[in-house]
Amino acid sequence: MKKKILASLLAGALTVSMLAGCAGNPDKGSKDSSDSGDKSGLNICILTADGTIDDGSYNENCYDGIVDFIDENPDATVKEVNTADLSQCIQAVQDTIADYDVLVLPGYNFAAIGEIAADNPDKDIILVDSAVTNSDGTEVELDNVYSMTFTEQESGFLAGIAAALETKTGKVAVVNGIAYPSNTNYQFGFESGVAYANAKYGSSAELVELPSYAGTDMNGENVGGNYIGSFSDVATGKVIGDTLIDQGVDIIFVAAGAGGMGVFTSAKESTDAKVIGVDVDQYDDGVNGDSNIILTSALKKMDVVVYNELNLIKEGKFEGKNEILSSSTDSVGIVTEEGRQQLSQGTIDKLNESYDLMKEGTVVPASGDNGYTPDDFPGLK
Numbered sequence: 246m247k248k249k250i251l252a253s254l255l256a257g258a259l260t261v262s263m264l265a266g267c268a269g270n271p272d273k274g275s276k277d278s279s280d281s282g283d284k285s286g287l288n289i290c291i292l293t294a295d296g297t298i299d300d301g302s303y304n305e306n307c308y309d310g311i312v313d314f315i316d317e318n319p320d321a322t323v324k325e326v327n328t329a330d331l332s333q334c335i336q337a338v339q340d341t342i343a344d345y346d347v348l349v350l351p352g353y354n355f356a357a358i359g360e361i362a363a364d365n366p367d368k369d370i371i372l373v374d375s376a377v378t379n380s381d382g383t384e385v386e387l388d389n390v391y392s393m394t395f396t397e398q399e400s401g402f403l404a405g406i407a408a409a410l411e412t413k414t415g416k417v418a419v420v421n422g423i424a425y426p427s428n429t430n431y432q433f434g435f436e437s438g439v440a441y442a443n444a445k446y447g448s449s450a451e452l453v454e455l456p457s458y459a460g461t462d463m464n465g466e467n468v469g470g471n472y473i474g475s476f477s478d479v480a481t482g483k484v485i486g487d488t489l490i491d492q493g494v495d496i497i498f499v500a501a502g503a504g505g506m507g508v509f510t511s512a513k514e515s516t517d518a519k520v521i522g523v524d525v526d527q528y529d530d531g532v533n534g535d536s537n538i539i540l541t542s543a544l545k546k547m548d549v550v551v552y553n554e555l556n557l558i559k560e561g562k563f564e565g566k567n568e569i570l571s572s573s574t575d576s577v578g579i580v581t582e583e584g585r586q587q588l589s590q591g592t593i594d595k596l597n598e599s600y601d602l603m604k605e606g607t608v609v610p611a612s613g614d615n616g617y618t619p620d621d622f623p624g625l626k
Contacts, residue, residue: 284346285320287314287321287346287555289323290323294327294328294354295354295422297327302503302522303524307548335361347368347558348368356372357382359385369389371390375392395545396571396577396612398430398615399572400577403543404543407579410442411589412448424463430613431498432460432500438610442595453492454469473507476504479506482504482508486509490518497520521541524544526582526585528580543577578600581597606623607624
């Protein structure tokens with residue numbers, strides 16, 4: 246079942262289910278004009294790192310988009326190639342690209358594929374969560390690479406508002422995997438949302454951070470927060486979850502891939518802690534006997550974009566570009582669908598209001614790179 250997004254239901258009634266090389270140019274791969282025509286039998290590879298397609302969140306959501314495409318095009322095939330060594334991601338692309346028509350690459354570690362893509366202009370690539378770069382870090386656009394990045398800070402912002410309004414202990418936290426840009430966006434967005442709810446909606450939520458688990462971003466800066474240091478380390482996720490709950494935290498926003506399942510276990514073993522899921526609707530992962538630990542889930546529509554891009558490849562209409570997807574394109578949001586969350590109607594109303602303000606640009610939550618901070622961003626004061 247397709248995950249619904251606030252943005253998509255905003256159009257309905259704001260009762261949302263998610264509250265969106267040319268030969269002379271070495272930096273530009275060229276598409277052969279003979280690429281046009283139906284290509285329903287695509288041979289697809291999804292490369293994963295530090296997590297697999299059954300992580301219940303990020304990688305799995307990208308994989309779901311491929312599965313949706315294959316459901317409609319049964320001649321197409323997909324294979325997962327996984328590398329546990331993050332330093333080998335680009336080599337994995339080099340080793341794999343010749344054997345497939347399309348590569349789907351979820352994650353920041355696959356960004357530096359510019360030269361490989363330019364050398365293989367007959368191969369189409371869908372890159373998730375990073376613009377494509379050359380090996381020296383220079384951002385490039387290529388005719389055979391579609392890259393998507395999301396404004397995770399917007400989904401995180403909504404998660405922060407929900408947490409601040411729904412906490413009973415007055416203490417909330419965010420747990421991340423590694424301080425990649427998408428994760429720092431979620432973190433800063435969440436912190437912005439808590440600050441916004443405290444300032445605008447009368448809550449008084451406190452953010453709890455464990456200094457020993459502070460994150461270090463790609464620039465070597467300490468960004469605070471609570472970082473597992475991996476997207477697959479369930480044991481450390483459990484330690485962090487237990488510690489936060491012991492300190493009185495009752496709502497935790499978890500953006501840590503499979504590693505986040507450790508935090509889920511902590512919440513299930515507690516008496517009243519709740520979790521906010523990420524990337525996809527994680528309500529089914531929250532089942533705990535007759536109850537459920539999922540308060541709601543912050544979303545970004547990776548599966549839908551992957552599915553759409555595969556269809557463009559099939560139809561010979563694929564265009565390479567680096568695209569930023571946000572509330573303005575209804576690509577991020579938060580689950581408010583009845584039966585898939587445990588939010589009060591008052592909280593849902595405020596989430597709808599806040600989403601509209603973000604979409605129109607009145608509120609701009611802090612991210613890892615937009616120059617704002619969680620205590621100083623447009624719309625807060």
